[in-house]
Amino acid sequence: MKLRAIAMFVLAIGISSAAQAAGEIIIKFSHVVAPDTPKGQAAERFKQVAEKLTKGKVKVEVYPNSQLYKDREEIEALQSGAVQMLAPSLSKFGPMGAPEFQLFDLPYLFPNQETLHRVMDGDVGKKLFAKLDTKGVTGLTFWDNGFKQMSSNKPMHAAADLKGLKMRIQSSKVLNAQMKALGANPQVMAFSEVYTALQQGVVDGTENPVSNFYTQKMHEVQKHMTISNHGYLGYAVIVNKNFWDGLPADVRTSLTQAMKEATAFERDVAQKDNDDALAQVIAAKSTTVYTLTAAERADWQKVLLPIQKDFESVIGADLILSANATAAQVAKEQADAASKPAASKPAASKPAAPAKK
Numbered sequence: 001m002k003l004r005a006i007a008m009f010v011l012a013i014g015i016s017s018a019a020q021a022a023g024e025i026i027i028k029f030s031h032v033v034a035p036d037t038p039k040g041q042a043a044e045r046f047k048q049v050a051e052k053l054t055k056g057k058v059k060v061e062v063y064p065n066s067q068l069y070k071d072r073e074e075i076e077a078l079q080s081g082a083v084q085m086l087a088p089s090l091s092k093f094g095p096m097g098a099p100e101f102q103l104f105d106l107p108y109l110f111p112n113q114e115t116l117h118r119v120m121d122g123d124v125g126k127k128l129f130a131k132l133d134t135k136g137v138t139g140l141t142f143w144d145n146g147f148k149q150m151s152s153n154k155p156m157h158a159a160a161d162l163k164g165l166k167m168r169i170q171s172s173k174v175l176n177a178q179m180k181a182l183g184a185n186p187q188v189m190a191f192s193e194v195y196t197a198l199q200q201g202v203v204d205g206t207e208n209p210v211s212n213f214y215t216q217k218m219h220e221v222q223k224h225m226t227i228s229n230h231g232y233l234g235y236a237v238i239v240n241k242n243f244w245d246g247l248p249a250d251v252r253t254s255l256t257q258a259m260k261e262a263t264a265f266e267r268d269v270a271q272k273d274n275d276d277a278l279a280q281v282i283a284a285k286s287t288t289v290y291t292l293t294a295a296e297r298a299d300w301q302k303v304l305l306p307i308q309k310d311f312e313s314v315i316g317a318d319l320i321l322s323a324n325a326t327a328a329q330v331a332k333e334q335a336d337a338a339s340k341p342a343a344s345k346p347a348a349s350k351p352a353a354p355a356k357k
């Protein structure tokens with residue numbers, strides 16, 4: 001741990017001991033991104049609502065920006081009970097022994113957020129959370145970030161433009177296969193180390209939703225970004241199982257309600273945060289932003305879609321099938337809604353959300 005992390009850790013222990021002495025239940029919520037990201041804001045929203053609903057019985061301490069732990073360490077800290085709550089990205093569950101979560105890493109599987117939410121909130125999400133029970137972890141809910149974009153120091157239009165680039169990835173076998181399919185050289189690295197690695201040329205590029213890219217100032221050290229929407233980055237909010245099961249029932253009910261409110265808030269702001277971050281990156285002018293044409297996108301898909309088949313035995317063919325079926329159902333509903341004459345639509349209904357890609 002670096003000096004700053006040690007200081008934060010000591011401070012955290014100090015605050016927690018004082019609160020514990022006052023009879024409060026402490027939830028340490030550790031995460032790796034900036035406070036002004038979708039996850040960072042939702043963690044704060046959860047804190048506010050949880051403390052209000054439990055009338056001071058629970059105190060939530062949020063530690064952003066890897067102040068306490070980096071990616072892999074934070075999962076170990078949750079399992080050992082050093083922290084109680086996290087929201088790791090779905091790409092980080094493989095090393096915990098739950099490779100099925102890599103479903104969400106499959107390139108070009110999810111065409112829009114509506115499909116993602118139905119998959120997360122339905123049977124697939126339940127099956128994934130059931131896998132965590134034996135790991136001392138309870139899954140509470142899924143949060144969004146958004147669709148990922150590629151960045152590096154050279155323009156990336158054709159899929160072949162990534163050939164030979166060293167690309168930072170999260171610890172996911174699917175993301176490793178994705179970069180290899182593109183001819184790039186994937187390097188697993190903790191999120192907190194990415195900016196320096198880009199600055200020093202340890203890696204040439206990375207992938208992330210724009211909110212993460214901008215809030216880590218990666219635009220200062222990346223000359224090009226391609227709006228590829230080639231994959232998705234979201235989160236599972238998880239708690240230490242013994243801690244959660246040991247809470248008084250009324251406290252657990254209030255915290256469940258607080259998490260429901262934080263989730264609604266999070267899903268509401270995520271897309272806007274990414275849109276705003278993109279506007280900021282463009283305004284900063286240090287990164288040239290390019291959007292793939294339909295033909296270029298088809299080229300990327302041709303290279304990346306076969307990964308779905310390659311990972312059937314790791315993730316489960318049933319989960320991939322279910323995600324594809326949900327995407328088809330959502331597309332059908334959106335097409336039906338769009339083809340209905342305006343007069344036959346209920347007055348209060350909103351137009352169907354446009355497909356993301």
Ligand code: LMR
Pocket residue numbers: 032033088089145170190191208212
């Ligand atoms: C990353 O490591 O790129 C992301 O998982 C960071 C995050 O938590 O959004």
